[in-house]
Amino acid sequence: MSFKMLQFCKAGVAALALAGGLAASQVSAMADGVVNIYSYRQPFLIQPLLDAFTKETGIKTEVLFLDKGLEDRIAAEGTNSPADVILTVDIGRLVNAKEKGVTQSVEDETVNSEIPAEFRDPEGHWFGVTTRGRVIYASKERVAQDTITYEELADPKWKGKICMRSGQHNYNIALIASMIAHHGEEKTEEWLKGLKANLARKPNGNDRSQAQSIYAGECDLGIGNTYYVGIMLNNDKEPEQKDWANAIKVLFPNSQDRGTHVNISGMAMAKHAPNKDNALALMRFLGSSEAQSIYAETNYEYPVLPGAKVSETVKSFGEIKPDSLPLSEIAKFRKAASEMVDRVALDDGPAS
Incomplete structure (x- = not known):
């Protein structure tokens, strides 16, 4: 079973969706070659990135989109959470995820070399992407x-x-x-x-x-x-x-x-990521020049990686x-x- 592209926009169904989704999520989490993404960013905004990632690595992506309550859902799922990577916008939401204890520290030479220090958590719990x-x-x-x-x-x-x-x-x-x-x-x-x-x-x-x-x-x-x-x-x-x-x-x-003043869209590894190696592969990819250029072109944002391509529209500003x-x-x-x-x-x- 898959939880791909589910949307939980109505608070009235949130509890039912959480209870019913856990079993399905656990099956997905045990699949080989998968990375499960919990996202505050709408799927169509990140799909070009995920398609490029799968093409390059062979790792499939599953996206759960929520417009609110993402951190609370992961906390409620606990050690059974299938979440591998969290994608969101705004420094406040990234810090909130860390403060709620649903992220883990990532100390990776590749990711740290891609993301400038001012756009990442000193303890490695979140990283800016654009x-x-x-x-x-x-x-x-x-x-x-x-x-x-x-x-x-x-x-x-x-x-x-x-x-x-x-x-x-x-x-x-x-x-x-x-x-x-x-x-x-x-x-x-x-x-x-x-x-x-x-x-x-x-x-x-x-x-x-x-x-x-x-x-x-x-x-x-x-x-x-x-x-x-x-x-x-x-x-x-x-x-x-x-x-x-x-x-x-x-x-x-x-x-x-x-x-x-700049704000960021960012990523974090979920605390109990069941596909940790695949999660790290995605995070490395999102920090790469290729991914940053795709992200920036699709969403009219600035890459954090120095030298990555900026869209012509953004250049015009x-x-x-x-x-x-x-x-x-x-x-x-x-x-x-x-x-x-x-x-x-x-x-x-x-x-x-």
Whole structure:
């Protein structure tokens, strides 16, 4: 039996799915030449990578996709868990998996040589595979400048001109945590108050919504990830999104000093991986130049491997200078960042 491509999106069936899935999962885990992947990334986003891995190694892949509760599921399965490799996005989720005790340390010379130190856990529990910059979407029509800093978002000259999604979203929590890491809590809180005062409306929507709002003239600046611009520019199914993307330019904050904050998509070996050798083979492959180029091309992200190919779409955004502060250091301030968002009532909008 196989658990390939299962989706558990409704909390009401989660318990039943867990009980019924264990026996089937155990059968899959005992199969030769298989690596079982638990993924927060939708299967179609990673399938080109997995196809290339199977072609190169002969090892088959099985994917269990969950939109939430991945760590809890692995913990509940315990030593019987068939999970070999965890794939996810955001430093917060990777650190959460480690903190919940569902990962194991990997000390492998190949993986460590492929993944720069700032994009991996010092204890080997998680590794970045690709990065995405947390950048500023700026109106081509209404914003003349081509450089900006995160600190400048609190400048009163932008009053009523900034759009963003919820401050509690993982992507924004990571950004605010990076500000705390660089400036301390007191200065960051003052900055966050200034950013709040400059908002055009209450934070809402997703990153693409911010580009849509700029296109509609509701704001001049938005905070978003680089890869969403690539998705919009190449969205033939919803061509209106091409208009949103073409209305903005990508500004890489702090390019002239410490660099732009980046987050990661990443991988970890599950604590009780039954196919440990195959899991390590997949992790080595995901860190390779070939895989990084495929991943970056498919998802409009940046490879972590120096020198790996970047897609032409991503190149068109301009040069990114990533902040070199290790993500493991930034992750320490996630809780403080979340509490700060609530303390300044960021999600209540500018008038509160």
